[in-house]
Amino acid sequence: MGIIDSPQDFQNLLLKWYRGNGRHWIPWKLKKDGSIPQLGESISPYGIWIAEVMLQQTQLKVVIPYWEKWMKIFPTLTSLAETDLENILMIWQGLGYYSRGKRIHQSSKILVEFVGKDKEQYPHFWPHQIDQWMSLPGIGRSTAGSIISSAFDLPTPILDGNVKRIFSRLLAIKRTSRKDEKKLWEFSSLLISTLSPRDFNQALMDLGAIICTPTKPSCSFCPLQKFCVAYAKYDPDDFPKKEMTKIKPLQEIGIGLVFNKNGELLIDQRLESSSMAGMWEFPGGKKNTNESIEKTIERELKEELGIVVKVGEKLLSFEHSYTHVKLYFTAHICEWISGDPKPLASQKLLWVSPDKLFDFPFPAANTKIISELYKHLSIGNKKL
Numbered sequence: 442m443g444i445i446d447s448p449q450d451f452q453n454l455l456l457k458w459y460r461g462n463g464r465h466w467i468p469w470k471l472k473k474d475g476s477i478p479q480l481g482e483s484i485s486p487y488g489i490w491i492a493e494v495m496l497q498q499t500q501l502k503v504v505i506p507y508w509e510k511w512m513k514i515f516p517t518l519t520s521l522a523e524t525d526l527e528n529i530l531m532i533w534q535g536l537g538y539y540s541r542g543k544r545i546h547q548s549s550k551i552l553v554e555f556v557g558k559d560k561e562q563y564p565h566f567w568p569h570q571i572d573q574w575m576s577l578p579g580i581g582r583s584t585a586g587s588i589i590s591s592a593f594d595l596p597t598p599i600l601d602g603n604v605k606r607i608f609s610r611l612l613a614i615k616r617t618s619r620k621d622e623k624k625l626w627e628f629s630s631l632l633i634s635t636l637s638p639r640d641f642n643q644a645l646m647d648l649g650a651i652i653c654t655p656t657k658p659s660c661s662f663c664p665l666q667k668f669c670v671a672y673a674k675y676d677p678d679d680f681p682k683k684e685m686t687k688i689k690p691l692q693e694i695g696i697g698l699v700f701n702k703n704g705e706l707l708i709d710q711r712l713e714s715s716s717m718a719g720m721w722e723f724p725g726g727k728k729n730t731n732e733s734i735e736k737t738i739e740r741e742l743k744e745e746l747g748i749v750v751k752v753g754e755k756l757l758s759f760e761h762s763y764t765h766v767k768l769y770f771t772a773h774i775c776e777w778i779s780g781d782p783k784p785l786a787s788q789k790l791l792w793v794s795p796d797k798l799f800d801f802p803f804p805a806a807n808t809k810i811i812s813e814l815y816k817h818l819s820i821g822n823k824k825l
């Protein structure tokens with residue numbers, strides 16, 4: 442283990458810091474009555490599992506209101522397993538990476554079979570092994586380790602972004618190659634406290650969030666300072682080496698807000714095989730070079746729905762950033778001229794009254810269009 446001769450010394454210093462400074466208020470780590478679980482006491486993994494998946498690509502402060510809403514609407518594993526994917530996507534709106542919601546739904550059906558509908562309130566009926574959790578869609582080793590240690594206080598190591606950063610600095614590892622990653626996992630397994638694994642893992646995560654932050658870590662307040670090679674020899678900010686931020690390509694997208702004679706609007710549901718599968722959106726697509734955005738809308742609606750439209754006034758333009766690309770959306774109000782709309786590039790099409798749009802799950806970019814449309818149509822925005 443190199444620089445750390447005594448894991449016990451490491452554990453004691455970290456746990457002491459955690460007792461006075463940790464985030465003991467995280468709602469899914471508490472018992473139903475709001476109290477902190479005792480050493481060795483099991484709590485239900487249900488809320489922890491949902492939170493861990495939400496946290497995979499999203500920050501804690503963003504996740505908390507989504508998680509609280511989720512627990513009100515789906516308070517039990519059974520209620521989740523028995524609902525439709527569309528209800529899950531409604532709650533997931535705005536959280537991004539929508540495939541996570543789909544995987545939670547798939548996992549809930551597997552878990553309910555394993556645990557049993559009438560036994561889910563008893564933690565010991567839930568899976569306790571890393572492999573069992575990792576066999577569920579979308580659960581990796583660190584998520585599995587965190588669920589098990591948080592729910593059952595068992596010594597399963599973790600290596601999420603925060604922990605990887607702390608260990609890279611402690612060991613002065615610049616780049617985390619596959620070999621280094623193995624070393625970091627071994628480090629996590631060797632250091633974990635067997636007496637207090639739940640608090641140990643949480644302490645690491647909290648230290649990464651509060652003290653050993655991505656930039657300008659507060660080393661003078663760090664309980665692990667004496668073990669830290671990056672602190673002793675280098676600039677901790679340099680560990681691990683940050684990936685160069687790639688400039689995202691910008692793609693222009695034309696959107697058609699097609700109204701029929703009854704004032705209803707055409708929406709389509711994304712294909713099962715696409716990203717954001719199952720979400721609803723307004724029809725449109727990518728602009729070709731040397732094409733006007735009006736022409737793009739006409740062409741896309743012909744190709745994807747088989748309809749002819751007259752492109753009218755522009756409603757709005759805005760930029761929206763995704764992980765690998767930036768999209769520049771321009772939405773126009775359109776009049777439906779001819780052709781029966783067909784879902785040639787989607788699962789389903791629907792004509793809906795504009796005031797019913799929020800009954801459907803839309804990705805974040807589309808909700809901006811809906812907000813502007815409501816202003817344009819002078820519709821009250823109680824749901825926005």
Ligand code: SF4
Pocket residue numbers: 607610611652653654658659660663664665666669671672677
């Ligand atoms: S001493 Fe600084 S760099 Fe090292 S673990 Fe602590 S906060 Fe991180």
